[in-house]
Amino acid sequence: MPTALLQTTYFGPIQWYQKLYRYDHCLIEQHDSFQKQTYRNRCVIATANGIQALTVPVEHSLLTSNHPPLVKDLRISDHNQWRRVHWNALQSAYSESPFFDYYADDIRPFFERKYIFLLDFNEEIRQRLCELIDIQPNVSYTVDFSHQPSAIIDFREVINAKHPLPDTDFEPKRYWQVFQHKHGFLPNLSILDLLFCMGPESVFYL
Numbered sequence: 001m002p003t004a005l006l007q008t009t010y011f012g013p014i015q016w017y018q019k020l021y022r023y024d025h026c027l028i029e030q031h032d033s034f035q036k037q038t039y040r041n042r043c044v045i046a047t048a049n050g051i052q053a054l055t056v057p058v059e060h061s062l063l064t065s066n067h068p069p070l071v072k073d074l075r076i077s078d079h080n081q082w083r084r085v086h087w088n089a090l091q092s093a094y095s096e097s098p099f100f101d102y103y104a105d106d107i108r109p110f111f112e113r114k115y116i117f118l119l120d121f122n123e124e125i126r127q128r129l130c131e132l133i134d135i136q137p138n139v140s141y142t143v144d145f146s147h148q149p150s151a152i153i154d155f156r157e158v159i160n161a162k163h164p165l166p167d168t169d170f171e172p173k174r175y176w177q178v179f180q181h182k183h184g185f186l187p188n189l190s191i192l193d194l195l196f197c198m199g200p201e202s203v204f205y206l
Helices: 014-022 079-094 100-111 118-133 191-205
Strands: 003-007 026-029 042-047 050-055 139-141 152-154
Touching (some): 100 191
Parallel strands (some): 003 152, 026 139
């Protein structure tokens, strides 16, 4: 199967992890310009009040320059104690899920240790999530900005937080969710939603 070209993600959506599972090789872009409100530094979870986005703040000095920073150069900010906020949000949303307690010790360290670069942070998250889901993707990073060679399928804009493009290979499958009695089934949330709700069966949904 051709290579899948992806953006980096912060606890990315189920669709993103589906590509890691189904493609023989995944190439993650690190030389694109940073854009706000994307999965690069944002994940989406289901809470008692509906969908909530959790965003990792990045250093503003780079964002206000004339040239948008490359993703590989983005530094994480310590603004507003976001680590505590994110972990508290996950606890509140998923403490009643079947597998939150089972995986909490694997996920909590990401909100206790300080990382400098967003890309390094996301990569360590990806590696740990793949271990927990039990998938072994072949992943590498771009050496320059990719212009989509013919052997690559470009999902960088397809898997988009605000304006996703059609993806004929992805059809969200229903699974039990904590607040489905209030909001119905919410598709393509963060991989954490699937993991906390379905545990070891998560791989069968990818």
